[in-house]
Amino acid sequence: MIVTPAAAAANWLWLIQLITIIAAAPREDAAPQVKVSVYYESLCPDSRNFFVNQLYPVWVDLSDIIDLQLTSYGKTRELSGDGEQYEFRCQHGPRECASNVMLTCANHYITDRCLQIDFAHCVMRDFQGTKSGKLCANETGVDFGPIKRCMRSSEGTQLQHQAGLLQATLSPPLDYVPWITINDVFTRHQLHEALRNLREVVCGGYQGTKPPFCNLELV
Known part of the structure; x- marks a missing residue:
């Protein structure tokens, strides 16, 4: 049997299309990520x-199955605002x-989710507030310039206002910090x-095949 160049090319094209279809098809064990807010x-x-x-150790191990959303607001009170500049009062001064505004600006300007969370973890680990900003940017390889400009301008307070509006949609409303929802659902038992x-x-909330890091014992 003689295979012409045209026929061979058609066969290759068909094979490539088949491989593409198979690769794009969802695995039988595929499942939505667990949304942790x-x-x-x-x-x-x-x-x-x-x-x-x-949060951070679990994120490092299980980031493939987690959709992690961070909002640095908590028991903040918004005192005033004119659509351009807002004033806030926070539980810890x-x-x-x-x-909080710095972290909100970081979420806005750091587009890589892993770097977002690495930066936030560094800030929370150091626990020095804005003093950790430059240090944590250097540690995580983040450009601190846009974050710094944001946090010192009306843009930062506008973004923080939006964070407050998002938090205000919680049902029931937040009365403890940190407040954690799983797949947008809150129960007191689940929080504990x-x-x-x-x-x-x-x-426990992931419906696909459990990754190996799910089998670790809590030390």
């Missing part, structure tokens, strides 16, 4: 403890307000379990 405060000891000892063992909560 954390509402926290930059100078809150409980937020720091959760971020450093639970003005330094926390400034640091997430604070105790977030890995177990995430792995």
